[in-house]
Amino acid sequence: xxxxxxxxxxxxxxxxxxxxxxxxxxxxxxxxxxxxxxxxxxxxxxxxxxxxxxxxxxxxxxxxxxxxxxxxxxxxxxxxxxxxxxxxxxxxxxxxxxxxxxxxxxxxxxxxxxxxxxxxxxxxxxxxxxxxxxxxxxxxxxxxxxxxxxxxxxxxxxxxxxxxxxxxxxxxxxxxxxxxxxxxxxxxxxxxxxxxxxxxxxxxxxxxx
Amino acid sequence: xxxxxxxxxxxxxxxxxxxxxxxxxxxxxxxxxxxxxxxxxxxxxxxxxxxxxxxxxxxxxxxxxxxxxxxxxxxxxxxxxxxxxxxxxxxxxxxxxxxxxxxxxxxxxxxxxxxxxxxxxxxxxxxxxxxxxxxxxxxxxxxxxxxxxxxxxxxxxxxxxxxxxxxxxxxxxxxxxxxxxxxxxxxxxxxxxxxxxxxxxxxxxxxxx
Numbered sequence: 001x002x003x004x005x006x007x008x009x010x011x012x013x014x015x016x017x018x019x020x021x022x023x024x025x026x027x028x029x030x031x032x033x034x035x036x037x038x039x040x041x042x043x044x045x046x047x048x049x050x051x052x053x054x055x056x057x058x059x060x061x062x063x064x065x066x067x068x069x070x071x072x073x074x075x076x077x078x079x080x081x082x083x084x085x086x087x088x089x090x091x092x093x094x095x096x097x098x099x100x101x102x103x104x105x106x107x108x109x110x111x112x113x114x115x116x117x118x119x120x121x122x123x124x125x126x127x128x129x130x131x132x133x134x135x136x137x138x139x140x141x142x143x144x145x146x147x148x149x150x151x152x153x154x155x156x157x158x159x160x161x162x163x164x165x166x167x168x169x170x171x172x173x174x175x176x177x178x179x180x181x182x183x184x185x186x187x188x189x190x191x192x193x194x195x196x197x198x199x200x201x202x203x204x205x206x207x208x209x
Numbered sequence: 210x211x212x213x214x215x216x217x218x219x220x221x222x223x224x225x226x227x228x229x230x231x232x233x234x235x236x237x238x239x240x241x242x243x244x245x246x247x248x249x250x251x252x253x254x255x256x257x258x259x260x261x262x263x264x265x266x267x268x269x270x271x272x273x274x275x276x277x278x279x280x281x282x283x284x285x286x287x288x289x290x291x292x293x294x295x296x297x298x299x300x301x302x303x304x305x306x307x308x309x310x311x312x313x314x315x316x317x318x319x320x321x322x323x324x325x326x327x328x329x330x331x332x333x334x335x336x337x338x339x340x341x342x343x344x345x346x347x348x349x350x351x352x353x354x355x356x357x358x359x360x361x362x363x364x365x366x367x368x369x370x371x372x373x374x375x376x377x378x379x380x381x382x383x384x385x386x387x388x389x390x391x392x393x394x395x396x397x398x399x400x401x402x403x404x405x406x407x408x409x410x411x412x413x414x415x416x417x418x
Contacts, residue, residue: 013362013363013365013366014360014362014363014366014389015366035388038384038385038388039385039388039389040385141392148407148411151223153222153223154222154223156222157222157223157224173398175247176247176248176249179244179247179248179399179406179407179410180223180248180406180407180410181407182397182407183350183397183407183408184395184396184397185394185395185396185397185398186393186394186395187393187394188391188392188393188394189382189394189398190388197388197389198357198388198389198390198391198392199392201388201389202357
Protein backbone atom coordinates (compact mmCIF):
# COMPACT_ATOMS: atom_id res chain seq x y z
CA UNK A 1 0.00 0.00 0.00
CA UNK A 2 2.80 2.40 0.92
CA UNK A 3 4.59 1.41 -2.28
CA UNK A 4 1.47 2.19 -4.32
CA UNK A 5 1.16 5.58 -2.66
CA UNK A 6 4.79 6.36 -3.46
CA UNK A 7 4.28 5.33 -7.06
CA UNK A 8 1.26 7.59 -7.34
CA UNK A 9 3.17 10.49 -5.89
CA UNK A 10 6.14 9.97 -8.17
CA UNK A 11 3.91 9.70 -11.25
CA UNK A 12 2.51 13.18 -10.57
CA UNK A 13 6.16 14.26 -10.35
CA UNK A 14 6.69 18.01 -10.22
CA UNK A 15 2.92 18.59 -10.11
CA UNK A 16 2.95 17.74 -6.40
CA UNK A 17 4.19 21.23 -5.49
CA UNK A 18 0.83 22.17 -3.98
CA UNK A 19 1.39 19.55 -1.26
CA UNK A 20 -2.25 18.52 -1.40
CA UNK A 21 -3.55 22.06 -0.84
CA UNK A 22 -6.25 23.66 -2.98
CA UNK A 23 -5.27 26.53 -5.25
CA UNK A 24 -7.76 29.34 -5.88
CA UNK A 25 -7.27 31.83 -8.69
CA UNK A 26 -8.71 35.13 -7.50
CA UNK A 27 -9.12 36.72 -10.92
CA UNK A 28 -11.95 37.11 -13.42
CA UNK A 29 -9.56 37.25 -16.39
CA UNK A 30 -10.06 34.41 -18.90
CA UNK A 31 -6.45 34.89 -20.04
CA UNK A 32 -5.11 34.32 -16.52
CA UNK A 33 -7.25 31.20 -16.20
CA UNK A 34 -5.91 29.89 -19.51
CA UNK A 35 -2.31 30.64 -18.51
CA UNK A 36 -2.65 29.01 -15.10
CA UNK A 37 -4.08 25.92 -16.80
CA UNK A 38 -0.77 25.63 -18.65
CA UNK A 39 0.98 24.77 -15.37
CA UNK A 40 -1.05 21.57 -15.12
CA UNK A 41 -2.13 22.21 -11.51
CA UNK A 42 -5.72 21.77 -10.36
CA UNK A 43 -7.38 25.04 -9.28
CA UNK A 44 -10.70 26.78 -9.00
CA UNK A 45 -11.61 30.37 -9.89
CA UNK A 46 -13.21 32.73 -7.39
CA UNK A 47 -12.89 36.40 -8.28
CA UNK A 48 -15.31 37.83 -5.71
CA UNK A 49 -13.52 40.72 -4.12
CA UNK A 50 -14.11 43.86 -2.11
CA UNK A 51 -10.84 45.56 -3.07
CA UNK A 52 -10.98 49.07 -4.49
CA UNK A 53 -8.50 49.22 -7.39
CA UNK A 54 -7.49 52.83 -6.82
CA UNK A 55 -3.84 53.58 -6.19
CA UNK A 56 -2.15 56.62 -4.82
CA UNK A 57 -0.40 58.54 -7.63
CA UNK A 58 2.55 59.26 -5.37
CA UNK A 59 3.57 55.61 -5.32
CA UNK A 60 6.62 54.38 -7.23
CA UNK A 61 5.07 53.13 -10.47
CA UNK A 62 6.93 49.83 -10.40
CA UNK A 63 5.47 49.01 -6.99
CA UNK A 64 1.86 49.45 -8.09
CA UNK A 65 1.24 45.87 -9.40
CA UNK A 66 2.63 44.33 -6.19
CA UNK A 67 0.36 46.57 -4.08
CA UNK A 68 -2.61 45.82 -6.28
CA UNK A 69 -2.13 42.05 -6.18
CA UNK A 70 -1.78 42.22 -2.37
CA UNK A 71 -4.87 44.38 -2.15
CA UNK A 72 -6.82 41.88 -4.24
CA UNK A 73 -5.57 39.08 -1.98
CA UNK A 74 -6.51 40.83 1.26
CA UNK A 75 -9.85 41.93 -0.22
CA UNK A 76 -10.91 38.33 -0.97
CA UNK A 77 -14.58 38.08 -0.04
CA UNK A 78 -14.25 35.38 2.66
CA UNK A 79 -11.66 33.92 5.07
CA UNK A 80 -9.47 31.17 3.58
CA UNK A 81 -9.82 27.56 4.71
CA UNK A 82 -6.79 25.78 6.21
CA UNK A 83 -6.04 23.84 3.02
CA UNK A 84 -6.40 26.75 0.58
CA UNK A 85 -3.84 28.93 -1.22
CA UNK A 86 -5.12 32.09 -2.90
CA UNK A 87 -3.36 33.43 -6.00
CA UNK A 88 -4.03 36.99 -7.15
CA UNK A 89 -2.33 39.03 -9.87
CA UNK A 90 -2.06 42.47 -11.38
CA UNK A 91 -0.57 43.79 -14.63
CA UNK A 92 0.44 47.30 -15.60
CA UNK A 93 1.72 48.87 -18.83
CA UNK A 94 4.24 51.66 -18.36
CA UNK A 95 5.27 53.77 -21.35
CA UNK A 96 7.76 56.51 -20.53
CA UNK A 97 6.11 57.91 -17.42
CA UNK A 98 2.52 57.10 -18.38
CA UNK A 99 0.76 54.26 -16.61
CA UNK A 100 -1.66 52.75 -19.11
CA UNK A 101 -4.75 51.10 -17.73
CA UNK A 102 -7.70 49.83 -19.73
CA UNK A 103 -8.70 52.29 -22.49
CA UNK A 104 -11.88 54.36 -22.14
CA UNK A 105 -13.40 53.41 -25.50
CA UNK A 106 -12.25 53.46 -29.13
CA UNK A 107 -10.56 56.87 -29.26
CA UNK A 108 -8.54 56.18 -26.12
CA UNK A 109 -7.46 52.75 -27.42
CA UNK A 110 -6.28 54.33 -30.68
CA UNK A 111 -4.46 57.04 -28.71
CA UNK A 112 -2.67 54.46 -26.55
CA UNK A 113 -1.53 52.41 -29.56
CA UNK A 114 -0.28 55.61 -31.25
CA UNK A 115 1.81 56.28 -28.13
CA UNK A 116 3.16 52.68 -28.06
CA UNK A 117 3.93 52.65 -31.82
CA UNK A 118 7.61 52.68 -32.84
CA UNK A 119 9.05 52.54 -29.32
CA UNK A 120 9.50 50.29 -26.30
CA UNK A 121 7.46 50.07 -23.13
CA UNK A 122 7.37 47.92 -20.04
CA UNK A 123 4.83 45.45 -18.76
CA UNK A 124 4.95 44.68 -15.05
CA UNK A 125 3.00 41.72 -13.68
CA UNK A 126 2.87 40.84 -10.00
CA UNK A 127 1.42 37.92 -8.08
CA UNK A 128 0.52 37.33 -4.46
CA UNK A 129 0.07 34.00 -2.65
CA UNK A 130 -1.72 33.85 0.70
CA UNK A 131 -3.01 31.16 3.04
CA UNK A 132 -5.19 31.04 6.17
CA UNK A 133 -2.18 31.26 8.51
CA UNK A 134 -1.58 34.86 7.45
CA UNK A 135 1.44 33.91 5.33
CA UNK A 136 1.54 36.26 2.34
CA UNK A 137 4.16 36.30 -0.39
CA UNK A 138 4.45 38.57 -3.44
CA UNK A 139 6.76 38.84 -6.43
CA UNK A 140 6.78 40.80 -9.66
CA UNK A 141 8.32 40.46 -13.09
CA UNK A 142 9.05 43.08 -15.75
CA UNK A 143 9.20 42.58 -19.50
CA UNK A 144 10.13 45.06 -22.24
CA UNK A 145 8.14 45.19 -25.45
CA UNK A 146 9.04 46.82 -28.79
CA UNK A 147 6.35 47.80 -31.28
CA UNK A 148 7.30 48.60 -34.87
CA UNK A 149 5.88 51.78 -36.39
CA UNK A 150 2.19 50.93 -36.60
CA UNK A 151 0.22 52.52 -39.43
CA UNK A 152 -3.07 54.26 -38.68
CA UNK A 153 -4.80 51.57 -40.80
CA UNK A 154 -3.24 48.79 -38.70
CA UNK A 155 -4.23 50.45 -35.42
CA UNK A 156 -7.83 51.09 -36.52
CA UNK A 157 -8.17 47.60 -38.00
CA UNK A 158 -7.01 46.09 -34.71
CA UNK A 159 -9.15 48.24 -32.43
CA UNK A 160 -12.30 47.77 -34.54
CA UNK A 161 -11.88 44.01 -34.96
CA UNK A 162 -10.45 42.99 -31.57
CA UNK A 163 -11.98 45.65 -29.29
CA UNK A 164 -9.14 45.56 -26.71
CA UNK A 165 -11.08 47.58 -24.13
CA UNK A 166 -10.44 45.12 -21.30
CA UNK A 167 -6.67 45.20 -21.79
CA UNK A 168 -4.11 47.46 -20.14
CA UNK A 169 -2.34 49.44 -22.89
CA UNK A 170 -5.14 48.50 -25.34
CA UNK A 171 -3.44 45.42 -26.79
CA UNK A 172 -3.02 41.68 -26.35
CA UNK A 173 0.36 40.36 -27.49
CA UNK A 174 -1.34 37.08 -28.40
CA UNK A 175 -3.68 38.88 -30.81
CA UNK A 176 -3.27 40.19 -34.38
CA UNK A 177 -1.46 43.37 -33.34
CA UNK A 178 1.12 41.29 -31.44
CA UNK A 179 1.71 39.09 -34.49
CA UNK A 180 2.08 41.98 -36.93
CA UNK A 181 3.55 44.67 -34.74
CA UNK A 182 5.77 43.24 -31.99
CA UNK A 183 9.16 42.15 -33.28
CA UNK A 184 10.93 41.89 -29.96
CA UNK A 185 10.33 41.34 -26.28
CA UNK A 186 12.87 41.04 -23.49
CA UNK A 187 11.39 39.07 -20.61
CA UNK A 188 8.54 36.57 -20.35
CA UNK A 189 5.78 36.41 -22.97
CA UNK A 190 3.38 35.23 -20.26
CA UNK A 191 4.19 38.21 -18.04
CA UNK A 192 3.07 40.41 -20.96
CA UNK A 193 -0.11 38.34 -21.35
CA UNK A 194 -0.89 39.00 -17.69
CA UNK A 195 0.38 36.13 -15.54
CA UNK A 196 4.10 35.40 -14.99
CA UNK A 197 3.61 31.63 -14.84
CA UNK A 198 7.29 30.86 -14.20
CA UNK A 199 7.01 33.06 -11.11
CA UNK A 200 3.78 31.37 -9.98
CA UNK A 201 5.63 28.05 -10.18
CA UNK A 202 8.73 29.35 -8.37
CA UNK A 203 6.74 31.09 -5.64
CA UNK A 204 4.48 28.08 -5.11
CA UNK A 205 7.58 25.92 -4.63
CA UNK A 206 8.82 28.32 -1.93
CA UNK A 207 5.37 28.85 -0.39
CA UNK A 208 4.77 25.16 0.17
CA UNK A 209 8.12 24.63 1.94
CA UNK B 210 -19.79 50.43 -58.23
CA UNK B 211 -16.26 51.81 -58.03
CA UNK B 212 -17.17 53.42 -54.72
CA UNK B 213 -18.42 50.07 -53.37
CA UNK B 214 -15.18 48.38 -54.44
CA UNK B 215 -13.15 51.04 -52.71
CA UNK B 216 -15.21 50.64 -49.54
CA UNK B 217 -14.67 46.89 -49.59
CA UNK B 218 -10.93 47.33 -50.01
CA UNK B 219 -10.72 49.86 -47.23
CA UNK B 220 -12.74 47.68 -44.86
CA UNK B 221 -10.20 44.86 -45.29
CA UNK B 222 -7.61 47.51 -44.42
CA UNK B 223 -4.13 46.18 -43.84
CA UNK B 224 -5.25 42.66 -44.82
CA UNK B 225 -5.04 43.70 -48.48
CA UNK B 226 -1.25 43.22 -48.51
CA UNK B 227 -1.52 40.09 -50.66
CA UNK B 228 -2.80 42.28 -53.51
CA UNK B 229 -5.34 39.63 -54.50
CA UNK B 230 -2.75 36.87 -54.80
CA UNK B 231 -3.09 33.44 -53.20
CA UNK B 232 -0.78 32.55 -50.35
CA UNK B 233 0.38 28.94 -49.96
CA UNK B 234 2.02 27.72 -46.77
CA UNK B 235 4.52 25.05 -47.76
CA UNK B 236 4.82 23.40 -44.34
CA UNK B 237 3.27 20.38 -42.65
CA UNK B 238 3.68 21.92 -39.17
CA UNK B 239 0.37 22.49 -37.35
CA UNK B 240 2.09 25.18 -35.26
CA UNK B 241 3.09 27.14 -38.36
CA UNK B 242 -0.45 26.87 -39.70
CA UNK B 243 -1.85 28.15 -36.40
CA UNK B 244 0.64 31.04 -36.30
CA UNK B 245 -0.03 32.07 -39.90
CA UNK B 246 -3.76 32.08 -39.12
CA UNK B 247 -3.01 34.78 -36.55
CA UNK B 248 -2.15 37.21 -39.36
CA UNK B 249 -5.74 37.06 -40.60
CA UNK B 250 -4.72 36.38 -44.23
CA UNK B 251 -6.40 33.68 -46.33
CA UNK B 252 -4.05 30.83 -47.27
CA UNK B 253 -3.93 27.15 -48.15
CA UNK B 254 -1.47 24.51 -46.96
CA UNK B 255 0.50 22.35 -49.40
CA UNK B 256 3.57 20.71 -47.91
CA UNK B 257 4.38 18.32 -50.75
CA UNK B 258 8.06 18.71 -51.37
CA UNK B 259 11.01 16.98 -52.96
CA UNK B 260 13.67 18.83 -50.94
CA UNK B 261 16.25 16.76 -49.08
CA UNK B 262 16.75 18.38 -45.65
CA UNK B 263 20.46 17.57 -45.43
CA UNK B 264 22.85 20.46 -44.96
CA UNK B 265 26.59 20.67 -45.37
CA UNK B 266 28.27 20.77 -41.93
CA UNK B 267 30.80 23.29 -43.26
CA UNK B 268 28.11 25.95 -43.55
CA UNK B 269 27.90 28.88 -41.13
CA UNK B 270 25.30 27.68 -38.61
CA UNK B 271 23.31 30.88 -38.71
CA UNK B 272 22.83 30.55 -42.46
CA UNK B 273 21.32 27.07 -42.27
CA UNK B 274 17.65 28.09 -41.73
CA UNK B 275 17.76 30.52 -44.69
CA UNK B 276 19.22 27.82 -46.93
CA UNK B 277 16.71 25.26 -45.70
CA UNK B 278 13.71 27.54 -46.26
CA UNK B 279 14.98 28.35 -49.79
CA UNK B 280 15.55 24.67 -50.47
CA UNK B 281 11.99 23.88 -49.35
CA UNK B 282 10.73 26.66 -51.62
CA UNK B 283 12.65 25.51 -54.69
CA UNK B 284 11.74 21.88 -53.95
CA UNK B 285 7.98 22.59 -54.06
CA UNK B 286 6.39 19.72 -55.91
CA UNK B 287 4.92 21.72 -58.83
CA UNK B 288 5.42 25.01 -60.70
CA UNK B 289 3.64 28.01 -59.14
CA UNK B 290 0.68 29.64 -60.86
CA UNK B 291 0.86 33.34 -61.79
CA UNK B 292 -1.30 34.44 -58.86
CA UNK B 293 0.42 32.35 -56.15
CA UNK B 294 2.95 33.21 -53.44
CA UNK B 295 4.68 30.32 -51.69
CA UNK B 296 5.81 30.70 -48.08
CA UNK B 297 8.28 28.21 -46.61
CA UNK B 298 10.08 28.28 -43.25
CA UNK B 299 12.76 26.58 -41.22
CA UNK B 300 13.71 26.73 -37.53
CA UNK B 301 16.92 25.73 -35.79
CA UNK B 302 18.02 25.58 -32.15
CA UNK B 303 21.65 26.47 -31.52
CA UNK B 304 23.15 25.87 -28.07
CA UNK B 305 26.80 26.77 -27.80
CA UNK B 306 28.09 25.19 -30.97
CA UNK B 307 25.56 22.35 -31.11
CA UNK B 308 22.78 22.46 -33.68
CA UNK B 309 19.77 20.73 -32.15
CA UNK B 310 17.36 19.09 -34.51
CA UNK B 311 14.45 16.87 -33.56
CA UNK B 312 15.42 14.39 -30.80
CA UNK B 313 15.86 10.72 -31.63
CA UNK B 314 13.53 9.33 -28.97
CA UNK B 315 13.13 9.75 -25.21
CA UNK B 316 16.78 9.51 -24.12
CA UNK B 317 17.89 12.06 -26.70
CA UNK B 318 15.08 14.47 -25.72
CA UNK B 319 16.12 14.22 -22.05
CA UNK B 320 19.77 14.76 -23.04
CA UNK B 321 18.89 17.90 -25.04
CA UNK B 322 16.86 19.41 -22.19
CA UNK B 323 19.73 18.67 -19.76
CA UNK B 324 22.02 20.62 -22.11
CA UNK B 325 19.54 23.54 -22.38
CA UNK B 326 18.88 23.65 -18.59
CA UNK B 327 20.29 26.63 -16.68
CA UNK B 328 21.71 28.48 -19.67
CA UNK B 329 20.75 30.41 -22.79
CA UNK B 330 20.47 29.25 -26.37
CA UNK B 331 19.39 30.72 -29.68
CA UNK B 332 16.47 29.93 -31.94
CA UNK B 333 16.80 30.98 -35.56
CA UNK B 334 13.75 30.94 -37.83
CA UNK B 335 13.89 31.84 -41.51
CA UNK B 336 11.23 32.32 -44.17
CA UNK B 337 11.27 32.39 -47.96
CA UNK B 338 8.68 33.90 -50.31
CA UNK B 339 8.62 32.94 -53.97
CA UNK B 340 6.33 33.50 -56.97
CA UNK B 341 6.07 32.17 -60.53
CA UNK B 342 8.21 35.00 -61.96
CA UNK B 343 11.28 33.60 -60.23
CA UNK B 344 11.25 36.33 -57.58
CA UNK B 345 12.54 34.82 -54.34
CA UNK B 346 13.03 36.65 -51.03
CA UNK B 347 14.33 35.31 -47.72
CA UNK B 348 14.80 36.70 -44.23
CA UNK B 349 15.66 35.28 -40.84
CA UNK B 350 15.16 36.22 -37.22
CA UNK B 351 17.05 35.17 -34.10
CA UNK B 352 15.74 34.96 -30.54
CA UNK B 353 17.57 34.14 -27.31
CA UNK B 354 15.96 31.87 -24.74
CA UNK B 355 16.91 31.34 -21.08
CA UNK B 356 15.92 28.16 -19.25
CA UNK B 357 16.11 28.04 -15.44
CA UNK B 358 17.82 25.03 -13.86
CA UNK B 359 15.40 22.26 -14.72
CA UNK B 360 15.16 19.35 -12.30
CA UNK B 361 15.41 15.80 -13.60
CA UNK B 362 11.80 15.27 -12.45
CA UNK B 363 10.64 18.30 -14.46
CA UNK B 364 12.46 17.14 -17.60
CA UNK B 365 11.14 13.58 -17.39
CA UNK B 366 7.62 14.75 -16.60
CA UNK B 367 7.66 16.98 -19.66
CA UNK B 368 9.16 14.45 -22.07
CA UNK B 369 6.82 11.65 -20.95
CA UNK B 370 3.67 13.76 -21.01
CA UNK B 371 4.29 16.02 -24.03
CA UNK B 372 6.50 13.78 -26.22
CA UNK B 373 8.34 16.66 -27.93
CA UNK B 374 9.88 14.40 -30.59
CA UNK B 375 8.78 16.57 -33.50
CA UNK B 376 10.38 19.70 -32.04
CA UNK B 377 13.90 21.05 -32.62
CA UNK B 378 15.65 21.17 -29.24
CA UNK B 379 12.99 18.86 -27.75
CA UNK B 380 10.72 21.59 -26.41
CA UNK B 381 7.80 23.85 -27.29
CA UNK B 382 7.86 27.23 -25.56
CA UNK B 383 4.04 27.21 -25.63
CA UNK B 384 3.94 23.95 -23.65
CA UNK B 385 4.33 23.13 -19.94
CA UNK B 386 8.14 23.29 -19.97
CA UNK B 387 7.98 26.80 -21.45
CA UNK B 388 5.56 27.91 -18.72
CA UNK B 389 7.58 26.46 -15.86
CA UNK B 390 11.11 26.75 -17.16
CA UNK B 391 11.56 29.79 -19.41
CA UNK B 392 11.80 33.02 -17.48
CA UNK B 393 13.20 35.19 -20.24
CA UNK B 394 13.42 35.50 -23.98
CA UNK B 395 14.99 38.27 -26.03
CA UNK B 396 13.39 38.38 -29.46
CA UNK B 397 10.06 37.19 -30.83
CA UNK B 398 8.01 34.49 -29.08
CA UNK B 399 6.64 33.43 -32.47
CA UNK B 400 10.13 33.02 -33.91
CA UNK B 401 10.78 30.55 -31.08
CA UNK B 402 7.49 28.75 -31.84
CA UNK B 403 8.66 28.32 -35.42
CA UNK B 404 7.31 31.14 -37.59
CA UNK B 405 8.46 34.77 -37.28
CA UNK B 406 5.04 36.21 -38.13
CA UNK B 407 6.18 39.84 -37.90
CA UNK B 408 8.75 39.01 -40.58
CA UNK B 409 6.15 37.24 -42.74
CA UNK B 410 4.06 40.42 -42.59
CA UNK B 411 7.00 42.72 -43.32
CA UNK B 412 8.33 40.59 -46.17
CA UNK B 413 4.88 40.19 -47.74
CA UNK B 414 4.51 43.99 -47.72
CA UNK B 415 7.82 44.30 -49.61
CA UNK B 416 7.14 41.32 -51.87
CA UNK B 417 3.86 42.66 -53.12
CA UNK B 418 5.30 46.05 -54.07
